[in-house]
Amino acid sequence: MRRGWRWLLPLTAVPVLALLAYGFRVDPREIPSPLVGRPAAAFALTSFDGAAVDLAALRGKVVVLNFWASWCRPACYEEAPTLERGWRAYRDRGVVVLGVDIQDHDDAARTFIRDFRLSFANAPDRGGKVSVDYGVYGVPETFFIDRDGRIRVKHVGVVTDEIFRATVEPLLR
Amino acid sequence: MIPELGTGALLVALTLALYGAVAAAVGARRGKAALVESAQHAALGVFVLVTACILLLVYAFLTFDFSVRYVATNTNLGTPFYYRITAVWGALEGSIVLWSWMLGLYTLIVVLRHRTSARELYPWVLTVMLSVISFFLLVMTVAAPVFARLSPVPGDGRGLNPLLEDSGMITHPVALYLGFTGFTVPFAFAVAALVTGRIGDFWITTTRRWTILAWYFLSLGLLIGGWWSYHVLGWGGYWAWDPVENAAFMPWLTGTAFLHSVMIQERRRMLRLWNLALVILTFSLTLFGTFLTRSGVIASVHAFTQGAIGVFFLSFLALVVLTALALIAWRWDDLGAQGALDSIVSRESAFLLNNVLLVAAAFTVFFGTVFPLLSEAARGVKVSVGAPFFNQVNVPLFLSLIFLMGVGPLIAWRRASLDNLKRNFVWPVAAGAVAALTLRVVGVRPVLAVTALALTVFVAATITVDLLRATRARRAVGERALTALGGLLLRHNRRYGGFVVHLAVLVVAVGVTGSQAWSVHTETTLQRGEQAELGGYRVRFDGLRESQESNHGKVTGTFTIVGGRGAGQVLEPAKKFYPQEQSPIAYVDYRLGFVDDIYLVLGDFARDGSSATVKFQVNRMVSWIWIGGLILTLGTILAVLPERRKAA
Numbered sequence: 001m002r003r004g005w006r007w008l009l010p011l012t013a014v015p016v017l018a019l020l021a022y023g024f025r026v027d028p029r030e031i032p033s034p035l036v037g038r039p040a041a042a043f044a045l046t047s048f049d050g051a052a053v054d055l056a057a058l059r060g061k062v063v064v065l066n067f068w069a070s071w072c073r074p075a076c077y078e079e080a081p082t083l084e085r086g087w088r089a090y091r092d093r094g095v096v097v098l099g100v101d102i103q104d105h106d107d108a109a110r111t112f113i114r115d116f117r118l119s120f121a122n123a124p125d126r127g128g129k130v131s132v133d134y135g136v137y138g139v140p141e142t143f144f145i146d147r148d149g150r151i152r153v154k155h156v157g158v159v160t161d162e163i164f165r166a167t168v169e170p171l172l173r
Numbered sequence: 174m175i176p177e178l179g180t181g182a183l184l185v186a187l188t189l190a191l192y193g194a195v196a197a198a199v200g201a202r203r204g205k206a207a208l209v210e211s212a213q214h215a216a217l218g219v220f221v222l223v224t225a226c227i228l229l230l231v232y233a234f235l236t237f238d239f240s241v242r243y244v245a246t247n248t249n250l251g252t253p254f255y256y257r258i259t260a261v262w263g264a265l266e267g268s269i270v271l272w273s274w275m276l277g278l279y280t281l282i283v284v285l286r287h288r289t290s291a292r293e294l295y296p297w298v299l300t301v302m303l304s305v306i307s308f309f310l311l312v313m314t315v316a317a318p319v320f321a322r323l324s325p326v327p328g329d330g331r332g333l334n335p336l337l338e339d340s341g342m343i344t345h346p347v348a349l350y351l352g353f354t355g356f357t358v359p360f361a362f363a364v365a366a367l368v369t370g371r372i373g374d375f376w377i378t379t380t381r382r383w384t385i386l387a388w389y390f391l392s393l394g395l396l397i398g399g400w401w402s403y404h405v406l407g408w409g410g411y412w413a414w415d416p417v418e419n420a421a422f423m424p425w426l427t428g429t430a431f432l433h434s435v436m437i438q439e440r441r442r443m444l445r446l447w448n449l450a451l452v453i454l455t456f457s458l459t460l461f462g463t464f465l466t467r468s469g470v471i472a473s474v475h476a477f478t479q480g481a482i483g484v485f486f487l488s489f490l491a492l493v494v495l496t497a498l499a500l501i502a503w504r505w506d507d508l509g510a511q512g513a514l515d516s517i518v519s520r521e522s523a524f525l526l527n528n529v530l531l532v533a534a535a536f537t538v539f540f541g542t543v544f545p546l547l548s549e550a551a552r553g554v555k556v557s558v559g560a561p562f563f564n565q566v567n568v569p570l571f572l573s574l575i576f577l578m579g580v581g582p583l584i585a586w587r588r589a590s591l592d593n594l595k596r597n598f599v600w601p602v603a604a605g606a607v608a609a610l611t612l613r614v615v616g617v618r619p620v621l622a623v624t625a626l627a628l629t630v631f632v633a634a635t636i637t638v639d640l641l642r643a644t645r646a647r648r649a650v651g652e653r654a655l656t657a658l659g660g661l662l663l664r665h666n667r668r669y670g671g672f673v674v675h676l677a678v679l680v681v682a683v684g685v686t687g688s689q690a691w692s693v694h695t696e697t698t699l700q701r702g703e704q705a706e707l708g709g710y711r712v713r714f715d716g717l718r719e720s721q722e723s724n725h726g727k728v729t730g731t732f733t734i735v736g737g738r739g740a741g742q743v744l745e746p747a748k749k750f751y752p753q754e755q756s757p758i759a760y761v762d763y764r765l766g767f768v769d770d771i772y773l774v775l776g777d778f779a780r781d782g783s784s785a786t787v788k789f790q791v792n793r794m795v796s797w798i799w800i801g802g803l804i805l806t807l808g809t810i811l812a813v814l815p816e817r818r819k820a821a
Binding site for chain 2 (some may be wrong): 006008009010012017019020021022023024071072073074077114
């Protein structure tokens with residue numbers, strides 16, 4: 001090897017490093033949900049307050065459907081205030097936040113709702129039918145449903161204020 | 174209180190480590206011993222502080238201090254005492270603390286052992302080690318803050334991942350990390366050799382024991398990982414070519430290559446560049462392994478968190494690789510070989526081939542592991558590479574390696590004469606051939622199994638021939654057989670330690686071959702009182718019972734082995750229901766045997782206990798793998814004992 005050429009040696013590592021860096025741009029766990037783009041499965045539940053929660057009645061509004069559980073620490077605890085903030089900020093613009101509590105004890109769930117002073121509707125998914133319909137794998141999972149009742153985005157994990165805003169805004173246009 | 178104390182200690186430790194790294198380097202360049210000495214003190218300080226952090230964490234776990242986020246995430250009020258301590262390294266943040274602690278410990282040992290013996294290299298070694306520690310401390314304070322506060326403080330925590338509530342999970346990470354971090358020492362010496370220009374053999378002879386120990390712990394970590402997978406995950410296997418397993422396997426492969434190639438440098442002054450490259454590669458692969466497991470870039474059953482940590486690791490990996498390669502480029506002219514290969518039929522070439530095969534295996538594993546990423550980058554298609562690829566490519570490589578394992582230690586250096594070949598290999602080859610024939614005659618069909626076992630016999634025969642011959646030589650001077658053998662092992666402990674390790678690898682190879690070729694399994698639904706038969710064993714389902722443990726509910730099935738071998742033994746596989754998990758966790762029950770393991774996993778069941786589905790496996794020769802681990806330990810101890818030859 002000529003003297004100058006040897007300095008190219010470190011460059012040999014660059015493609016591998018670049019490939020690994022590319023890895024940050026993709027999420028291997030993000031298996032595209034077959035539900036995205038499809039009409040959201042209808043359901044009718046009764047909320048913890050005793051009110052009827054019917055998805056079909058919400059046609060024309062953007063629905064943020066959040067699956068949670070009181071035992072889901074710390075993720076559900078982290079996103080609960082975000083959902084409440086989002087609900088308050090966007091309710092006047094035609095956005096509805098709906099919480100579906102899965103595989104939970106009612107007492108614990110009610111405590112959760114009280115602790116976070118959640119003012120949007122939350123309903124227990126008795127028998128787990130709704131979570132099966134939506135293919136919920138773990139909590140939290142959040143589905144963003146457009147005005148036509150189609151699932152547009154599925155978000156796995158904690159929803160942040162930023163994600164909430166960035167996902168809901170385009171659906172309002 | 175704990176979050177503040179811990180974070181404070183980490184910040185001070187980080188400052189000290191950075192200071193020490195710089196001070197040692199400046200001290201070395203300017204010839205100021207006082208600066209190097211102050212770096213030593215800094216290293217001691219770092220170790221004390223990181224130890225304090227671990228103790229704080231243990232204390233937080235024992236007292237259920239849920240104001241520490243990490244504690245709240247990885248334990249709850251029901252977590253048993255024992256697992257509250259091991260939960261310290263049960264997840265990302267804590268394992269990095271453990272990692273740093275081990276690095277701190279190793280640095281301290283380097284200070285004590287090599288302060289005077291490796292005067293010129295030593296300050297740079299210190300710089301490298303403290304830099305690596307600084308990186309981990311930085312990760313701990315910024316990217317994965319282990320002492321992050323949780324507010325409001327919850328009444329109870331989430332609980333440890335139930336799969337980690339197992340004794341294997343206590344020792345597996347410890348062994349693995351001891352191995353991973355252990356390779357930092359030879360790497361640090363290699364960098365020091367490049368920086369100072371003392372690229373002779375000194376750095377290699379000095380780090381020989383370090384390399385062996387790091388390699389041993391890595392091997393042990395892999396084996397315990399296999400054991401955990403075997404008896405906890407309940408799929409009946411011990412190795413699945415999962416990215417995380419591969420992550421630990423790649424440095425093992427290159428580390429094994431390094432262990433062998435240094436011998437050629439010691440004997441024949443060859444391969445200087447190669448050895449530097451190998452140790453850099455091995456260390457980089459340990460970082461890559463951590464990156465892989467912790468960044469979430471590649472999907473794996475070991476579902477770990479994603480986050481900023483990946484960026485940190487990749488940046489550090491890039492820094493390490495680029496710096497090391499630049500150093501090699503800088504010293505390029507000094508790295509030429511002094512010896513030359515005399516003949517293809519020689520020990521050098523056997524070792525070289527061994528290196529080529531090991532590195533090729535590491536490359537294929539690397540390729541298979543990152544292929545999903547490559548495919549997505551190039552074609553936008555998500556794919557996964559499974560066991561068939563890895564097996565197909567690696568099995569021939571490993572068989573060849575086993576063959577070389579027989580050839581390498583006995584063939585002559587430089588140029589093997591026909592006489593040397595005859596003397597050493599006629600009997601072993603004959604033994605291998607007889608073994609192959611016998612296996613065919615008794616009806617062993619799978620060609621792969623016959624080949625693997627025959628090769629194993631061949632290698633075992635080479636070891637026996639060598640030992641017999643050496644013992645006979647000593648008996649000729651009047652020693653008794655056992656004394657002769659013992660004396661031999663101790664006096665040439667390095668050589669025979671290596672032989673014992675080879676033997677261990679053979680035993681593991683037999684276990685792998687046997688289990689792949691002869692294990693059988695079935696899945697069946699049994700009514701109470703009904704029996705299932707498999708591989709000469711009959712198992713009766715006797716019923717179910719429910720119980721409540723401290724942190725989970727449990728449904729246990731009772732199965733009795735009836736008639737024939739093992740009759741009367743009761744197996745109780747169970748399903749555990751943890752409130753924080755979506756799906757139940759299988760609890761495997763098994764009876765280990767020298768040849769057959771009986772292995773039961775409870776599937777679905779009727780609530781009233783009238784019927785249950787059970788996965789019933791008879792796994793063959795799996796125990797040999799664990800026995801191999803024990804032999805490996807003995808061999809390693811023998812190999813790292815101080816050499817007696819000079820004294821004798």
